[in-house]
Amino acid sequence: MIRTRALLAAALAALLSAGAASAEDHGPLPHREKWTFSGMFGTFDQAQLQRGFQVYREVCSNCHGLHYVRFRNLGEEGGPDFSAAQVKALAAEYKVKDGPNDSGDMFERPGRPADKIPAPFPNEQAAAAANGGKAPPDLSLMAKARTFARGGLWFIIDWLPFVGYTEQGPDYIHALLNGYKDEVPKGVTVPEGGHYNEYYPGHVIAMPKPLSDGQVTYAKGADGKPVAAETVDQYSRDVTAFLMWTAEPHLLARKSLGLRAILFLLVLAGLLYYVKKKIWSDVGGETHGLQPELHKTH
Numbered sequence: 110m111i112r113t114r115a116l117l118a119a120a121l122a123a124l125l126s127a128g129a130a131s132a133e134d135h136g137p138l139p140h141r142e143k144w145t146f147s148g149m150f151g152t153f154d155q156a157q158l159q160r161g162f163q164v165y166r167e168v169c170s171n172c173h174g175l176h177y178v179r180f181r182n183l184g185e186e187g188g189p190d191f192s193a194a195q196v197k198a199l200a201a202e203y204k205v206k207d208g209p210n211d212s213g214d215m216f217e218r219p220g221r222p223a224d225k226i227p228a229p230f231p232n233e234q235a236a237a238a239a240n241g242g243k244a245p246p247d248l249s250l251m252a253k254a255r256t257f258a259r260g261g262l263w264f265i266i267d268w269l270p271f272v273g274y275t276e277q278g279p280d281y282i283h284a285l286l287n288g289y290k291d292e293v294p295k296g297v298t299v300p301e302g303g304h305y306n307e308y309y310p311g312h313v314i315a316m317p318k319p320l321s322d323g324q325v326t327y328a329k330g331a332d333g334k335p336v337a338a339e340t341v342d343q344y345s346r347d348v349t350a351f352l353m354w355t356a357e358p359h360l361l362a363r364k365s366l367g368l369r370a371i372l373f374l375l376v377l378a379g380l381l382y383y384v385k386k387k388i389w390s391d392v393g394g395e396t397h398g399l400q401p402e403l404h405k406t407h
Contacts, residue, residue, distance in 0.1 A: 137307060137308065138257065138259060139257060139277075139280040139281050139283070139284035139285075139308055140280065140284065141274070141276075141280060142276070142279070142280050142283055142346070144276055144279060144350065144353070145157070145350070146276075146350070146353060146360060147276055149364060149367070149368065150364070150368075151364070152361055153187065153188070153350065153353075153354055153360070153361065154350065155188075155189060155190045156336065157337075157346070157347050157350045157351075158188060158189040158190075158347075158350060158351050158354055159189045159190075159191070160327060160336070160337060160347040160351075161189075161347040161348045161349070161350050161351025161352070161354075162183065162189055162351050163325060163327070163347075164320075164325050164344050164347055164348040164351070165248070165348055165351055165352075167324075167325050168319055168320065168324065168325065168344075168348075169248060169319065169348065170226075170229060171229055172229055172236075172240065172245040172316075173229070173245050173246065173247065173248045174226070174227075174228030174229060174230075174247050174248070174249075175225075175226045175228075175247065175248055175249050175355060176225065176228065176247045176249050177225075177247075177249035177250065177355070178225065178226050178249055178355050179222070179223060179224060179225050179226070180196050180199060180200040180220060180221070180222045180223070180224055180225075180226060181196060181222040181223055182358060183195075183196055183199070184196040184222075185358070186361075187354075187358065187359065187360070187361040187362060188354055188358055189351070189354070193222075196222050197221075197222055200219070200220035200221055200222050200224060201219040201220055201221075202219075202220070203219070203220035203224075203226070203227050204217045204218070204219065204220070204227070205217065205218055205219070205220045205221070205224050205227060228247075230244075240315070241302055241315060243315060245316070248352055248355065249355050249356065250355070250356045251278070251282065251352050251356065252278040252279050252282060252349065252352045252353040252355070252356040252357075253278055253356040253357060254278070254356075255277075255278050255281045255282060256277040256278055256281060257277055257280075257281050259277075276353075278353070278356070279349045279350070279352075279353050281308070282345070282349045282352060283345050283346060283349045284308040285306060285308050285309060285314075286319065286320055286341070286344075286345035286348075286349070287341060287342060287345055288306040288307045288308035288309065289304060289305070289306050289318040290305050290306070290307055293305045297312055297313075299313055300313065302315065303315060304316070304317055304318065320341045320344045320345060321341060322339065322340050322341055323339050324339075324344070325339065325344055326339065327339055
């Protein structure tokens with residue numbers, strides 16, 4: 110027993126030390142933010158998704174594409190919920206390459222709701238050539254593709270129902286967008302063309318700081334003030350929520366289906382328990398009734 114306890118204690122210490130070493134190697138862990146879509150009952154904030162699309166369109170779309178998103182998706186239930194007229198007008202603002210026509214030539218036309226949101230570059234090679242030899246990644250699935258290890262035994266706690274933590278991707282993106290620092294710590298060398306970011310693995314990132322206060326002008330409310338703060342923190346929150354939707358556009362439908370399935374299983378379990386008690390209660394009575402006869406026989 111003593112040996113078992115010692116082994117368990119050693120394993121726990123190893124896990125905790127590994128988590129600490131990982132955090133030390135990759136810098137501070139992103140802070141756990143509060144998102145409207147977190148948890149079993151979380152939902153997307155449609156106004157936030159619309160602001161996030163605005164930030165993507167005015168800032169991020171200069172380098173990053175959304176290959177898996179079509180204009181019509183912006184009007185689907187559970188997303189930014191633009192009206193059909195808004196989606197049509199928005200698509201028409203873009204030029205989409207189409208063809209060939211009757212003469213065999215490619216041509217450009219106004220976008221349609223069924224079109225994909227055009228990428229900023231015609232191909233990956235052109236994107237790489239315009240960005241120092243490395244093409245900027247597509248952002249469609251970025252919120253699910255990026256994550257970080259919290260270390261220790263957190264991976265067990267993150268799996269627990271009602272406590273589960275599945276927002277590492279959004280937290281990482283939000284932290285990254287806010288992690289640019291002008292002052293480089295001692296011992297860190299930033300090569301030419303690189304930028305220091307305390308949350309990026311290795312702390313040197315090729316992408317320059319994309320956001321600054323007042324860069325995007327939000328619509329104004331009835332009081333004449335912007336509907337949300339025009340700050341880097343708010344911009345990053347809004348665009349992160351939007352990227353979470355692009356990565357999992359059917360999140361609300363999945364949660365709704367899951368809750369209905371859980372409710373069904375609970376009702377089914379109750380019915381099965383009632384049927385079991387009803388059937389076996391008679392069998393139990395008959396068995397007890399035979400016991401005196403068995404005693405007499407013996």
